[in-house]
Amino acid sequence: MAYRYPDSHVFYRKLGRDFPRIVRGDGCYLYDENGKRYLDAVGGAYVANLGHSNPEIADALARQARSFGYLSGTAFTHGPVEELAAELAATLPGDLDKLYFLSSGSEAVEAALKLARQYWVESGKPGKHKIIALAPGYHGNTLLALSASAREHYKTMFREWLVDVHRVPASYPYRCRCRGQDPQCPVCSGAVLEDAIERLGSDTVAAFIAEPVGGSSTGASTPRPEYFHRIREICDRHRVLFIADEILCGAGRTGTWWSIEPYGVAPDIMTLGKGISGGYAPLSAVAAPERILDAIAGGSGDFLHAQTFSHHPVARSATSSGTSWSSVAPSSAWCCTSGWRRSRRCRTSVTCAVAGCSPASSSSRTRRPGRRSRAPRGSRRRSRTPRSRRGSPCGPTSVTPTASTATSCWSRRRSSSPKARSTKSWHCWRAPCRTR
Numbered sequence: 143m144a145y146r147y148p149d150s151h152v153f154y155r156k157l158g159r160d161f162p163r164i165v166r167g168d169g170c171y172l173y174d175e176n177g178k179r180y181l182d183a184v185g186g187a188y189v190a191n192l193g194h195s196n197p198e199i200a201d202a203l204a205r206q207a208r209s210f211g212y213l214s215g216t217a218f219t220h221g222p223v224e225e226l227a228a229e230l231a232a233t234l235p236g237d238l239d240k241l242y243f244l245s246s247g248s249e250a251v252e253a254a255l256k257l258a259r260q261y262w263v264e265s266g267k268p269g270k271h272k273i274i275a276l277a278p279g280y281h282g283n284t285l286l287a288l289s290a291s292a293r294e295h296y297k298t299m300f301r302e303w304l305v306d307v308h309r310v311p312a313s314y315p316y317r318c319r320c321r322g323q324d325p326q327c328p329v330c331s332g333a334v335l336e337d338a339i340e341r342l343g344s345d346t347v348a349a350f351i352a353e354p355v356g357g358s359s360t361g362a363s364t365p366r367p368e369y370f371h372r373i374r375e376i377c378d379r380h381r382v383l384f385i386a387d388e389i390l391c392g393a394g395r396t397g398t399w400w401s402i403e404p405y406g407v408a409p410d411i412m413t414l415g416k417g418i419s420g421g422y423a424p425l426s427a428v429a430a431p432e433r434i435l436d437a438i439a440g441g442s443g444d445f446l447h448a449q450t451f452s453h454h455p456v457a458r459s460a461t462s463s464g465t466s467w468s469s470v471a472p473s474s475a476w477c478c479t480s481g482w483r484r485s486r487r488c489r490t491s492v493t494c495a496v497a498g499c500s501p502a503s504s505s506s507r508t509r510r511p512g513r514r515s516r517a518p519r520g521s522r523r524r525s526r527t528p529r530s531r532r533g534s535p536c537g538p539t540s541v542t543p544t545a546s547t548a549t550s551c552w553s554r555r556r557s558s559s560p561k562a563r564s565t566k567s568w569h570c571w572r573a574p575c576r577t578r
């Protein structure tokens with residue numbers, strides 16, 4: 143049987159291609175029903191960074207499902223959610239301390255933006271409702287998250303349903319005229335944000351949202367080292383909440399726990415997702431400090447974003463019960479940097495899962511200026527060749543990388559303390575070859 147539309151009952155994400163049917167995973171490899179092996183070097187959509195078929199996580203999920211599978215987050219709490227929140231809080235920057243768990247990154251972005259808005263309403267500033275975001279930038283596919291995203295081809299058919307989000311150009315050294323070299327450049331310095339807030343009126347702006355390291359829109363682009371300092375300063379001066387979207391670039395991908403860390407500033411709200419569960423369960427989160435939640439606790443008492451599957455016990459146990467999140471996440475970054483070096487040695491087109499050192503996906507860092515070839519995502523001309531005939535989705539499968547599988551790295555590398563393993567240097571993703 144061919145796994146393609148319309149031969150199967152599955153409503154596939156792509157209706158014009160065949161899908162290999164995967165029957166098993168092992169570390170960084172996937173195997174289809176014909177025994178063909180795929181190197182899942184990027185961990186799917188930057189998600190499976192703890193390796194496939196990790197036995198400890200599988201056991202933790204089963205253990206939790208045997209105790210109880212679901213309960214309502216409105217009425218109860220439980221061990222997995224309490225433990226994971228405490229572990230994550232210990233790694234978060236600044237005063238970010240409380241975690242609201244959801245399932246997808248888009249949900250986390252929706253919740254973070256709503257939290258910012260509700261905070262201002264409950265703080266007696268109901269006029270603050272506007273959102274500013276970067277272009278290029280991506281924050282998800284549900285309607286508010288899509289409104290905040292600058293991915294025009296996703297929006298075309300739904301434009302009438304989207305809300306106005308104001309956009310400022312992202313610091314994108316690879317495409318900026320100054321190549322990120324000019325500290326006075328209004329884009330690369332962040333000055334464009336201040337102009338936008340002043341134009342809109344700071345009394346109307348609720349939040350500014352940005353990815354600390356550009357993800358799927360700008361291929362691991364990193365702004366100048368002082369960029370987020372300036373952003374923080376501007377947001378403080380105009381009383382605008384700064385939301386860092388770490389859904390793709392966080393969870394150890396860039397060598398620190400969170401990719402904002404090397405900039406030495408803390409956001410007011412942060413979104414987490416993808417790699418925080420290694421993909422074993424859909425899991426995302428919004429992190430916020432008490433100073434924001436206090437306004438709601440002392441007001442309505444309710445964050446208005448209830449979702450049936452929030453704070454789900456089995457999803458949470460993908461990373462907590464029996465498997466310490468803080469012991470596995472840094473090792474995923476180690477695995478990935480090590481994999482990157484080795485993939486280079488193998489001369490493959492393997493894409494590393496570390497956002498900041500991806501040889502294949504990081505156009506910003508891997509091609510020399512002057513040799514830029516690809517237009518930003520969405521404006522590229524589509525190939526006429528169906529993807530199914532363009533080769534394996536995971537690149538060459540004949541390669542035998544010398545890298546250990548993600549699973550074996552995962553079990554070998556355990557950190558003593560999360561803070562100790564954080565490399566607080568902004569150079570961390572500029573020097574991906576450094577081993578730990």
Ligand SMILES: Cc1ncc(COP(=O)(O)O)c(C=O)c1O
Nearest residue numbers: 246247248280281282357389390
């Ligand atoms: C930075 C960022 N934010 C949000 C999202 C949305 O996450 P999800 O696809 O889990 O809804 C993505 C997805 O790629 C992302 O890269």
